[in-house]
Each structure stands twice: as structure tokens, then as C-alpha cells.
Amino acid sequence: MKIATWNVNSLKVRLPHVLQWLGENPVDVLCIQETKLTDDKFPLAEIKEAGYDAVFTGQKTYNGVAILSRHPITDVVRNNPRFADEQQRIIAATIEGMRIVCAYVPNGQTVESDKYAYKLAWLASLRDWLEEEMRSHAQFALLGDYNIAPDDRDVHDPVAWAGQVLCSDPERAALQALCELGLCDSFRLFEQAEKSFSWWDYRQLAFRRNCGLRIDHILLSAALARRCTACAIDRVPRKWEQPSDHAPVVATLA
Numbered sequence: 001m002k003i004a005t006w007n008v009n010s011l012k013v014r015l016p017h018v019l020q021w022l023g024e025n026p027v028d029v030l031c032i033q034e035t036k037l038t039d040d041k042f043p044l045a046e047i048k049e050a051g052y053d054a055v056f057t058g059q060k061t062y063n064g065v066a067i068l069s070r071h072p073i074t075d076v077v078r079n080n081p082r083f084a085d086e087q088q089r090i091i092a093a094t095i096e097g098m099r100i101v102c103a104y105v106p107n108g109q110t111v112e113s114d115k116y117a118y119k120l121a122w123l124a125s126l127r128d129w130l131e132e133e134m135r136s137h138a139q140f141a142l143l144g145d146y147n148i149a150p151d152d153r154d155v156h157d158p159v160a161w162a163g164q165v166l167c168s169d170p171e172r173a174a175l176q177a178l179c180e181l182g183l184c185d186s187f188r189l190f191e192q193a194e195k196s197f198s199w200w201d202y203r204q205l206a207f208r209r210n211c212g213l214r215i216d217h218i219l220l221s222a223a224l225a226r227r228c229t230a231c232a233i234d235r236v237p238r239k240w241e242q243p244s245d246h247a248p249v250v251a252t253l254a
Contacts, residue, residue: 001096001253002027005143005216006237007104007199007246011035011066014244015043019050021237026051027250028070029095031102031143035064042066057088065091065102065144083125090126092133098224099137101130103144108165116165119147123174131181140221142183145199145246147215148175150185154214156195166213183219186231186251198233199246207238218251227253 004027008014011032022030030052035042037058047054051070057078058064065088067073075094079085092101103126108119134140148171152158161167179185187196197212206212220228230252238247 001029002250003029003031003098003100003141003143003218003253004248004250005031005033005102005145005218006248007033007145007216007244009034009036009244009246011037011043011064012041013242015046017237017240017243019046020240021234021248022050022052022068025234025248025250026070029098029100030068030248031100032066032068033064033102033104033145034062035066036061037064055091055093057091059086059088063088063104065089065104067091067093067095067100067102069093069095071096080125080129082129083122085122089122094137098139098141099133101133101140101142101144103142103146105145105147107147108171111163111165111168120170120174123171123178127174127177127181130178130183134181134221138221138223140183141224141251142178142217142219143249144217145215146175146217148172149213149215150175150217153194154197156197156211156213161213166215178219182222184222184225186218186220186225186228187214187233187249189225189228190231196233198249200238202245216246216249218249220251224253229254 052068056066106119109115198216200207200212
């Protein structure tokens with residue numbers, strides 16, 4: 001079984017890419033962030049024609065998340081019930097005995113901004129809710145765009161990014177707090193090439209120069225980590241015409 005996450009940066013724009021990628025990489029579950037679509041505009045017919053069911057929650061222009069699955073989807077929860085929020089950033093479901101949570105963590109803008117304080121509060125509440133969820137689900141996975149590079153290995157220029165949003169100590173501590181629930185970074189279960197990133201700015205030829213960050217993650221509970229046989233970043237869609245600025249991350253489970 002394969003589970004994946006991908007910030008598509010507008011499903012309306014990137015739907016052909018998603019369908020092409022699923023055709024070439026028929027993962028069992030795909031978590032999508034930044035759909036940027038209201039629910040009535042979600043391309044459910046096209047997704048079903050590709051062999052997937054989907055659950056989603058969205059809004060106009062910003063945010064929006066979805067879970068696509070080749071298997072039955074049950075027990076759907078939209079948003080964090082512990083955190084009142086108009087922004088559509090979380091959707092959870094049970095698939096093949098696994099509790100799957102798809103999350104689009106706030107960016108934070110700058111460490112001095114109100115959006116940064118919102119990000120830290122959002123993450124703290126996420127941790128509290130996931131602690132409850134994990135009591136009921138041993139097979140648990142949190143997939144998404146975390147907007148956090150876990151450590152300096154995940155940053156093309158750690159000196160330039162030191163203390164900046166996406167790389168600040170409080171953000172990394174919040175990510176570590178999630179891991180301390182009993183979750184592990186599936187990517188780091190395996191030997192990986194240096195300078196492995198999942199996001200590259202559109203500007204300054206960042207992808208061509210591999211000036212990126214690893215901010216898209218699949219965190220697994222201990223039970224799922226024992227089943228994980230591989231985790232990789234697929235850079236291929238980032239080379240396509242009008243790509244998302246993120247690449248898919250795929251974990252393989254025995």
C-alpha cells in the first residue's frame with residue numbers, strides 16, 4: 001500500500017497534473033493541500049473516473065484539503081474540533097484500518113506577524129486533538145504540508161534561513177511535540193540523498209538550483225512505521241509545465 005501527500009497549489013489549475021500523476025503512480029491514498037476550491041467546484045467526477053473516491057473541505061481562493069482513496073472512506077471529520085477556525089485546513093478519515101489526517105499547516109508569513117502566532121496556536125491545538133485521536137487509532141498517519149523544515153538538513157541554506165519562518169525554533173519545537181506523541185518522520189526512517197527537498201520557490205530558478213526546503217511530511221505512528229518499507233520525494237511533477245511549487249511525498253507500507 002502507498003500513501004502520499006501533495007500540495008498542488010490550486011486543484012483547478014493542477015487537476016491534469018494530479019490525474020497524470022495518479023495514472024503513473026496509482027497510490028492507494030493521496031492527501032492534497034491548497035485545493036483553493038469551494039466544495040461545489042471540487043472535480044469529483046474526474047477523480048472518480050480515475051478510480052478514486054474523495055472527501056474534501058474547501059474555500060474560495062485559499063487553503064482547502066482533500067483525501068483521495070482507491071478504498072472505502074469512513075468516519076470523516078472536517079477541521080479540528082478543538083480549534084474554531086474558518087480556514088479549511090484539516091480533513092481526517094479511516095481507510096483500510098488506518099486513520100489518515102490530511103493537514104495544511106499555516107505558513108506563518110513572518111515570525112513577527114499575527115499569522116505566526118496563529119500558526120503556533122494552531123499547531124498546539126492540533127497536538128492536543130491528535131493525542132485524543134491516537135488513543136483510538138494505533139494505525140495512524142498525519143500527512144501534509146507542514147510549512148516547517150524539521151532541521152538544517154532540510155534547508156538548502158541553513159544560515160540564511162536561521163530564525164526565519166518555516167525554520168524557527170518555536171516551529172520546530174511544535175513539530176517535535178507532534179513527534180513526541182509517538183509519531184515518526186517516515187522520510188528519515190531510510191537513508192536519503194543530501195539536499196532532499198519537497199518545495200522550491202518559483203523565483204530565482206530555485207528548482208533548477210535545488211534551493212528548496214523539505215516541508216511536506218508523512219508522520220507515522222509506531223504501528224505504521226513498522227510497516228513502512230520506503231519513503232521518497234517525487235521531483236518529476238515539479239519539472240512539468242506550470243507545476244505546483246511542491247512535489248509529492250510517497251510512503252510505502254507493507
